[in-house]
Amino acid sequence: MAPQLTGVPGSGAAAGGAAAVKPQFHHYHHRLPPRHHHSSPASLLSKLAFWSVCSLSLLLAFLLLSPAAPAPRAAPESPRRSLHASPSSTTSWGGAAWEKKVRASARIRRSGGHSVLVTGAAGFVGCHAAAALRRRGDGVLGLDNFNDYYDTALKRGRAALLARSGVYVVHGDIADAELLAKLFDVVPFTHVLHLAAQAGVRHALVDPMSYVRANVAGLVALLEAARAANPQPAVVWASSSSVYGLNSHVPFSEHDRTDRPASLYAATKKAGEEIAHVYNHIYGLSLTALRFFTVYGPWGRPDMAYFFFTKDILAGRPITIYESAGGGSHQTTISRDFTYVDDIVKGCVAALDTAGRSTGSGGKKRGTAPFRTYNLGNTSPVPVTQLVDLLEKLLKVKAVRKVVKMPRNGDVPYTHANVSLAQRELGYRPSTDLQTGLKKFVRWYLEYYHPELAEKHKLRTSSNGKGSRGRNGSSSSAR
Numbered sequence: 212m213a214p215q216l217t218g219v220p221g222s223g224a225a226a227g228g229a230a231a232v233k234p235q236f237h238h239y240h241h242r243l244p245p246r247h248h249h250s251s252p253a254s255l256l257s258k259l260a261f262w263s264v265c266s267l268s269l270l271l272a273f274l275l276l277s278p279a280a281p282a283p284r285a286a287p288e289s290p291r292r293s294l295h296a297s298p299s300s301t302t303s304w305g306g307a308a309w310e311k312k313v314r315a316s317a318r319i320r321r322s323g324g325h326s327v328l329v330t331g332a333a334g335f336v337g338c339h340a341a342a343a344l345r346r347r348g349d350g351v352l353g354l355d356n357f358n359d360y361y362d363t364a365l366k367r368g369r370a371a372l373l374a375r376s377g378v379y380v381v382h383g384d385i386a387d388a389e390l391l392a393k394l395f396d397v398v399p400f401t402h403v404l405h406l407a408a409q410a411g412v413r414h415a416l417v418d419p420m421s422y423v424r425a426n427v428a429g430l431v432a433l434l435e436a437a438r439a440a441n442p443q444p445a446v447v448w449a450s451s452s453s454v455y456g457l458n459s460h461v462p463f464s465e466h467d468r469t470d471r472p473a474s475l476y477a478a479t480k481k482a483g484e485e486i487a488h489v490y491n492h493i494y495g496l497s498l499t500a501l502r503f504f505t506v507y508g509p510w511g512r513p514d515m516a517y518f519f520f521t522k523d524i525l526a527g528r529p530i531t532i533y534e535s536a537g538g539g540s541h542q543t544t545i546s547r548d549f550t551y552v553d554d555i556v557k558g559c560v561a562a563l564d565t566a567g568r569s570t571g572s573g574g575k576k577r578g579t580a581p582f583r584t585y586n587l588g589n590t591s592p593v594p595v596t597q598l599v600d601l602l603e604k605l606l607k608v609k610a611v612r613k614v615v616k617m618p619r620n621g622d623v624p625y626t627h628a629n630v631s632l633a634q635r636e637l638g639y640r641p642s643t644d645l646q647t648g649l650k651k652f653v654r655w656y657l658e659y660y661h662p663e664l665a666e667k668h669k670l671r672t673s674s675n676g677k678g679s680r681g682r683n684g685s686s687s688s689a690r
């Protein structure tokens with residue numbers, strides 16, 4: 212399920228409930244026949260008593276029969292309930308103990324460190340980035356709605372990992388304006404690393420509105436909270452290589468066209484880049500968009516090809532490999548500039564470190580603020596067929612390959628990043644080739660899902676005390 216807007220039972224709903232009762236009572240009362248002007252005081256009294264009893268009975272019946280009367284709004288400092296697309300559906304936030312936890316997690320532990328709100332912290336890149344920031348002593352608070360787009364147990368596992376390193380992941384939605392305002396009220400965040408999104412290219416065919424909700428409405432909610440915050444944080448957020456769409460000029464540079472998206476996912480990320488410009492222009496928010504190129508690695512996303520190929524190869528199920536209908540100037544081999552998660556995290560951290568300040572205060576711009584866009588890729592595209600070759604080697608299992616023409620599903624035939632701008636301005640230098648990165652992914656995958664196979668593959672790292680104890684174990688590392 213997609214991230215959903217939050218419905219907090221609040222004063223509006225409560226007032227609406229009361230208001231629905233009151234007019235009915237008055238309406239009924241005003242329809243009393245005027246005859247009582249000519250009656251004796253005794254009969255007037257008995258009539259009055261009769262109509263009062265009628266009115267009260269009606270009021271009582273209305274209250275009892277009205278479906279799910281809204282709960283009264285909780286006092287500001289007491290825990291609140293919010294509805295989310297999460298497995299438990301409900302969560303609570305607020306209260307003195309909660310605020311203490313939030314402050315402790317966001318507390319900076321090194322001189323010159325940042326205080327960073329990481330949205331999507333229970334997500335793949337989010338959990339790695341939050342862990343890296345925490346390791347070097349930055350204050351980090353996570354925010355995630357734990358929606359069930361994919362296995363929520365994996366998200367809970369990532370959050371548990373972060374909890375062990377002192378990072379608290381607030382269970383909440385980026386579209387919950389009240390919650391965001393509260394977070395900025397409790398912590399003067401210097402930065403926001405906004406990674407919460409509805410990801411996945413092909414799923415946009417299935418649930419298009421989830422992309423609009425998370426990547427457009429959710430982004431606006433987040434930027435609204437950031438521009439209203441005092442001090443305003445600098446915002447670094449995840450755009451996508453998919454914004455290059457049908458661009459055929461390789462390698463993809465930030466100067467290339469991004470006005471021909473091939474999927475709704477890409478269109479919402481592109482919309483996000485334009486929306487970010489507005490908040491930079493009007494409110495002086497420092498904004499940096501990072502265009503990630505097919506990020507992979509341990510604790511990855513099960514909806515991505517490298518992840519479910521691994522699962523299917525191990526299960527002996529056929530995998531579908533797309534080949535381009537291509538021809539002419541188009542390549543026939545579908546390729547991706549697969550980028551290892553640690554390289555992406557280094558890019559995120561460098562973007563946070565180099566982000567200039569936002570200039571607004573009190574919701575008003577006080578000067579020009581930075582507006583930046585960078586590619587974060589690996590700079591060496593690999594055909595998907597070669598990705599499968601590597602997985603076969605690492606898993607020691609032959610894949611059952613089903614090669615089909617690429618359907619019109621939003622996928623683009625190839626991606627290739629030019630990262631010279633990120634190299635110049637962020638010092639970004641990807642250093643993990645696909646074989647090395649996949650080996651780390653496979654090691655994690657086996658230890659997490661198939662500890663018995665990890666033993667067999669001799670990929671287990673527990674001999675050095677740093678290994679995972681599998682899905683239910685407690686010693687996994689986020690790296």
Ligand SMILES: O=C(O)[C@H]1O[C@H](OP(=O)(O)OP(=O)(O)OC[C@H]2O[C@@H](n3ccc(=O)[nH]c3=O)[C@H](O)[C@@H]2O)[C@H](O)[C@@H](O)[C@@H]1O
Nearest residue numbers: 410411412451452453503504505515516531532533545622
């Ligand atoms: O770089 C990006 O911007 C994007 O990278 C990935 O999207 P994608 O590159 O399509 O990654 P996968 O879904 O893992 O697909 C990788 C390759 O495998 C191919 N594929 C996928 C699925 C399948 O069954 N068979 C198959 O051959 C795809 O066409 C693609 O070429 C992520 O899913 C997006 O969220 C992200 O924004």
